[in-house]
Amino acid sequence: MSQKILIVDDEAHIRMLIEQTLEELEDEGVEFFTAENGEMALEVIGEEKPDLIFLDVMMPKLNGMEVCRRVKQEMGLTDIYIVLLTAKGQESDRQKGLDVGADVYMTKPFDPELLLEKAREVLELP
Amino acid sequence: MTKVSIKALFGRNEPLRPWLDDWCVQNQASLCITDASDRTVYGSKEFQDFKYAIPIDFENAKLAVVYGSNEVIHQVVGVLTMLISKEGEKRKLGSEVLYLYQELNIIYSFAENLGEAISLEAIAEITLSHSTNSIPANAGAIVFLDEYQRKLSVPAMSGEKLIDAHILENNFSLLLRIGLNGQSAIITDITELKERGLIAENVMSIIYATLKGKDRVLGAIILVGTHTDQFTAAHLKLLVTLALQSSSSMESALLFEKNIREIKMREEAMLRINEVIKKFVPNEFISSLGKENITDVKLGDQIEKIVTVLFTDIRDFTTLSERMSPEENFRFVSSFNEVLGPIIRRHQGFINQYLGDSIMAIFPNQPEDALLAAIEMQRAVRQLNQIRIQNGELPIHAGIGMHTGSLIMGITGDEHRLDAATISDTVNTAARIESLTKYYKSPLLLSEVTFKRIPNPSKFVFRRLGKVLLKGKNNILSVVECMNGMEDDFAAIRKQSMSDFDMAMELYQQGHFEHSIQFFSKVVASDETDHTVQVFFEKAKKYLAEGPPKNWNGAEEMIYK
Known part of the structure; x- marks a missing residue:
């Protein structure tokens, strides 16, 4: 079964950037899914059970924190690795994110190399 | 693709x-x-x-x-x-x-890192590491350019050993020719650089961006690669952006360093000035005014205090100095002062003024401090004389006089020229007592006021020399001689003859000159070097023959200052 990555961000260009960054993983059989808000994200998560989610914090409808809380606590999908993404200068959210169950926290503008490295690490790809 | x-x-x-x-x-x-x-x-x-x-x-x-x-x-x-x-x-x-x-991410994190760097070297390191991380180079270096000294320095290097920093530093004009003149480029012709040994043989590509300050070239970021066409136009654009950011940080760092340097220089200058001032105006003077620093002192600052003022000068200095050249003269006085200065300070006194061959010192605490200093000064002069005699020079004699009283220390002058000054009758009186040492031929005199404040007079050998009426003054002053500064033998002899001397003085002041002469002569006979008693002995003989001055009350009227 192929591994799945879900990219959640309300900004299309960020979704595209993350997808582009992780492009090479396609060759290794990784499937990509995108969602542009929290509600859509929960829908995809329910159906596809992704292995890794890159989740933006600030989004209309259901923000990233809430999505993370529901996935980890209500849906009990604790195995899903969640990377919270937020703008620089909002580092005070870090603890809040970790409190709702996020596995790691990254700031935007993100370093593409670090993002790819993280994905490979989580999916255990060489 | x-x-x-x-x-x-x-x-x-x-x-x-x-x-x-x-x-x-x-x-x-x-x-x-x-x-x-x-x-x-x-x-x-x-x-x-x-x-x-x-x-x-x-x-x-x-x-x-x-x-x-x-x-x-x-x-x-x-x-x-x-x-x-x-x-x-x-x-x-x-x-x-x-x-x-x-690129944005690189520039973003570069700016963030630069913000934490203050020194030029740190900025150079950060600049180079970001440049080599974002542009695939085999080696890199940052060069700084000192336009005024026409010198180069290499504060940061990284990667393989492809650049020779030493040769780089010594090839100012070459680097200038290839483009360290404010441009940024990918260099295509690198043969000359190789020939001169700036870069290794296997270097195939060079890219560089100038670090530009507001109106001059600060230096450059230089990256080298071992493949042909290793660097692209996109790399150059990025490098120029990094260079731009780095330059503005460097400019601030340079300005910062310059300011720090100037502040330090100013501080050092202030310290030096203070050190010099301290030598002219004693610190004790400043602190007695309740100030910490000479710069805090202003016109009109003053304090009144009971102090002991000590005057000393070299006896027969005029005669001595006539035999010396001005330079010898100066050196002589200096060496004398160099001996006495430390003694005064050791006894909590400070020198208020040097007046040619004489010194005025102030002892703000105990009058005994002044007396102990005076005794030690006399011993020091004796030691100095032993050397002088060995050198075939004439021995010198110093007279010391002191008086205790209130003194106003303050700053006088006008706003353009301030001077530390002591204004008091105490100073005048002390100076006159010092000059009495000539009259009485005694090296160490103190006023009775000072004498009475010595807590344990039996520790010393004193002789009361009676009363004087100083010229231009109405009050009569009692003068006391201290003999502890003399050689021990003489002091002992005088101590033995003290009762005879006191008796003679008593009779003399009461006008019983004939009777006093008998006692004086006994003292004279005991020590022929006792010139002081001879003064009284001669006076008594004179008054006996000629009669005493009008209204004789035992006080010697001083007709000179």
Whole structure:
């Protein structure tokens, strides 16, 4: 079964950037899914059970924190690795994110190399 | 090359799959699409005997194959080809945007790191590490340019050993010629640099960006690679951006360093000035005014205090100095003062003024401090004399006088020229007592006021020399001689003859000159070096023969100052 990555961000260009960054993983059989808000994200998560989610914090409808809380606590999908993404200068959210169950926290503008490295690490790809 | 995958067209939210489903129904056709690796992405080709198999290429590579039972699948191929080309454009754009985003990220984190660096060296290190991280180079260096000294320095180097920092530093003009004149470029002709040994033989590419200050070149970032055409125009653009950011940080650092340097210099100058001032105006003077620093002192600051004022000067200095050149004279006085200064300070006194061969010192605490200092000073002069006699020079004699009273220390002058001054009658009186040492031929005299404040007079050998009426003064002053500064033998002899001396003085002051002469002569006989008693002895004889001055009350009227 192929591994799945879900990219959640309300900004299309960020979704595209993350997808582009992780492009090479396609060759290794990784499937990509995108969602542009929290509600859509929960829908995809329910159906596809992704292995890794890159989740933006600030989004209309259901923000990233809430999505993370529901996935980890209500849906009990604790195995899903969640990377919270937020703008620089909002580092005070870090603890809040970790409190709702996020596995790691990254700031935007993100370093593409670090993002790819993280994905490979989580999916255990060489 | 742009990578496009057919699978992407069948993503979750893509309209292709429902469209194909509809298309199959409407055209009563079945079809199957496989990707580049023959994996099925739509439909199923098993159990079907497809008549048509049409490959779709993108940028000369097989991307997908469309299998169909019917010729109409050409419609599907047409749509797919169009979608793939759109996807290709999207991907191409995406990779360009990603590159820009990476650049943005580099510049962002570079700015963040630069913000934490203050020194030029730290900025150079950060600049180089960010440059080599974002541009694939085999080695790199930062050079700083000192335009005024026409010198180069290399504060940061990294990577393989491809650049020789030492040769780089010594090839100012060469670097200037190849472009350290404010430009940024990819250098194509690197043979001369190799010949001069600046770079290793295997270097094939060089890219550099100038670090530009407001109106001058600060230096450059230089990166080298071992492949031809290793650097692209995009690299150059990025390097120029990094250089721009780095330069402005360097400018601030330079300004900061300059300010720090200036502040330090000013502080040092202030310290030096203070050190010098301390020597002219004693610290004790400043602190007695309740000030910490000479700069805090202002016109009119003053304090009144009971102090003991001590005057000392070299006896017969005029005669001595006539035999010396001005320079010898100066050196003589200096050496004398160099001996006495430390003694005064050791006894909590400070020198208020040097007046040629004489010193005025103030002892703000105990009068005994002044007396002990005076005794030690006399001993020091005796030691000095032993050396002088050995050198065939005449011995010197110093007279010391002191008086205790209130003194106003303050700052006088006007706003342009301030002077530390002591204004008091105490100073005048002390000076006169010092001059009495000549009259009485005694080296150490103190006023009775000082004498009475010595807590344990029996520790010393004193002789009361009676009363004097100083010229221009109405009050009579009692003068006391201290003999502890003399050689011990003489002091002992005088101590023995003390009762005779006291008796003689008593009779003398009462006007019983004949009687006093008998006692004085006994003292004179005991010590022929006692010139002081001889003064009284002669006076008594004179008054006996000529009669005493009018209104004789025992006080000697001093007719000179």
